[in-house]
Amino acid sequence: xxxxxxxxxxxxxxxxxxxxxxxxxxxxxxxxxxxxxxxxxxxxxxxxxxxxxxxxxxxxxxxxxxxxxxxxxxxxxxxxxxxxxxxxxxxxxxx
Amino acid sequence: xxxxxxxxxxxxxxxxxxxxxxxxxxxxxxxxxxxxxxxxxxxxxxxxxxxxxxxxxxxxxxxxxxxxxxxxxxxxxxxxxxxxxxxxxxxxxxxxxxxxxxxxxxxxxxxxxxxxxxxxxxxxxxxxxxxxxxxxxxxxxxxxx
Numbered sequence: 001x002x003x004x005x006x007x008x009x010x011x012x013x014x015x016x017x018x019x020x021x022x023x024x025x026x027x028x029x030x031x032x033x034x035x036x037x038x039x040x041x042x043x044x045x046x047x048x049x050x051x052x053x054x055x056x057x058x059x060x061x062x063x064x065x066x067x068x069x070x071x072x073x074x075x076x077x078x079x080x081x082x083x084x085x086x087x088x089x090x091x092x093x094x095x
Numbered sequence: 096x097x098x099x100x101x102x103x104x105x106x107x108x109x110x111x112x113x114x115x116x117x118x119x120x121x122x123x124x125x126x127x128x129x130x131x132x133x134x135x136x137x138x139x140x141x142x143x144x145x146x147x148x149x150x151x152x153x154x155x156x157x158x159x160x161x162x163x164x165x166x167x168x169x170x171x172x173x174x175x176x177x178x179x180x181x182x183x184x185x186x187x188x189x190x191x192x193x194x195x196x197x198x199x200x201x202x203x204x205x206x207x208x209x210x211x212x213x214x215x216x217x218x219x220x221x222x223x224x225x226x227x228x229x230x231x232x233x234x235x236x237x238x239x240x
Contacts, residue, residue, distance in 0.1 A: 013162060013196070013198035014198065015148065015151050017205060017208050018208060018211075018215075019151075021209055058148060076151075079152070
C-alpha cells in the first residue's frame with residue numbers, strides 16, 4: 001500500500017517547499033511507499049491522505065485540531081536522519 | 096540562484112535581537128523593490144503570534160510570509176549576523192544566517208529554493224560565508240558552484 005502525505009507550512013511557499021525536497025530525497029533513497037503533496041495550512045482541511053508532515057511548531061498547533069491525519073513534526077529540515085526516523089515510525093504505526 | 100544578487104547580500108549585520116535581525120536582513124529586499132514594508136511586518140507578526148517557524152535548520156532562518164502580505168518580485172536575500180541571536184527555536188538556535196525569501200506566486204521561486212536547499216547542505220558554504228568580505232564575493236561563489 002502506498003501512503004499519501006501532505007507537506008504543509010504556514011505560507012506554503014518557503015519552508016514547506018524545502019521540506020518537500022528533503023522528504024522526497026529520503027523517500028527515493030530508501031524507497032519508502034509514500035507519495036508527497038504540498039501546500040499551505042489552508043490546504044490541510046481538504047487533504048485526504050494519511051499524514052501531514054511539517055515543522056515541529058506547526059505540528060504542535062495541528063495536533064490540537066484533532067485532524068483525522070497523523071501529524072509528523074520535523075525540527076531540522078536538512079536532517080535526513082530525523083526525517084527517515086520519523087517517516088519509518090509513521091509507517092510502523094499504520095502497517 | 097538566479098533570484099539573488101549583490102544588492103540582496105548583507106554581511107555581518109549587528110542585530111540586537113531576532114526582530115532586528117529580520118528587519119535588517121529583509122531591508123535589502125525592501126530597498127530593491129522586491130517586497131513592501133508590510134511584508135516584513137507580516138513576518139514579524141507571524142513569528143510573534145505562532146513562534147519561530149522560519150528557523151528551519153541549525154543556525155539558519157528563512158524569513159518569509161505569504162505572497163499576499165506584500166511580495167512584489169520573487170527574490171532571495173543572503174544575510175549573516177556578526178553575533179548570532181536567539182529566535183526561540185531550541186533545536187536550531189542561535190541563528191547566524193538569514194535567507195529572506197519573497198515569493199510573488201507559488202511557482203517562480205521553486206528552482207531557486209531547490210538550489211538554496213542544496214547550498215544549506217554544504218558545510219563549506221557556511222564556512223565561506225563566515226569569512227566572506229563583500230557581496231560580490233558571495234555571488235561569485237554561488238555562481239561558480
